Amino acid sequence: MTVSLDPQEAAYYERLAGLWWDAEGPFWPLHGLNRFRVGYIRDRLVEHFEREQGERPLAGLRAVDIGCGGGILSESLAALGAEVLGIDPVARNIAVAERHAEGSGLPVRYAATGAEALAASGERFDVVLNMEVVEHVAGLEGFMAACCALVRPGGAMFVATINRTPLAGITAIFGAEYILRWLPKGTHQYRKLRRPAEVEACLRDGGLHVAHRTGVAVSPLTRRFRYTRSLAVNYMMMAVRDGAPAGG
């Protein structure tokens, strides 16, 4: 059992799991965001591990995608050469992800488990992806401690989420769920949104330091994503654990 799995969230993802790969369905924002965030992750990793840009710049890096859902991000990182393990405590997500990877022929491994159990097993990774998950977990500190433990010395974690500000409440919840209807009502709860300082405190407690952070904005007209200096709504960060980057 994954202690940080909120039963309400589990029910939500069990219900919608069949729609992960419908690029026009309830997960379209993740599909829309994907190319953009993959560029961010690739560029930071190329710099950190001193790789050449190219078709498979992440070749050989061991990555775990925590809360991988249907595998949208896992597959993209595998296509760049990373050895990806996607994990999610919602079993239906993993069934969908496995089926999709068979069709796309990408060598992603999946497991229906949480960060806590994986960290306890002693596995460590060059790259930990923690994207759009922290706003769904029960107990941020325990979840983040497990995610941090999964980062090997010299490795990196990426976190992406929504800030807890009035502006985020108005745009990312009220606007996206009730006005634009981009997401099903109830996808996000204001009290579970996470401020950057809260995430960063967990990263520090876990022995990581933030190396890069950026805001992310989406146009309601074109649905295009772009970087912004403001972290007031959506934001992403990269944190690293000191040590020799063994995957480099």
Ligand SMILES: C[S@@+](CC[C@H](N)C(=O)[O-])C[C@H]1O[C@@H](n2cnc3c(N)ncnc32)[C@H](O)[C@@H]1O
């Ligand atoms: C918004 S989706 C993000 C999916 C994927 N990370 C992405 O960005 O494309 C949130 C995911 O977090 C998973 N999740 C919820 N609680 C979790 C927990 N405690 N530990 C790990 N994953 C969790 C859900 O099952 C769901 O797949």
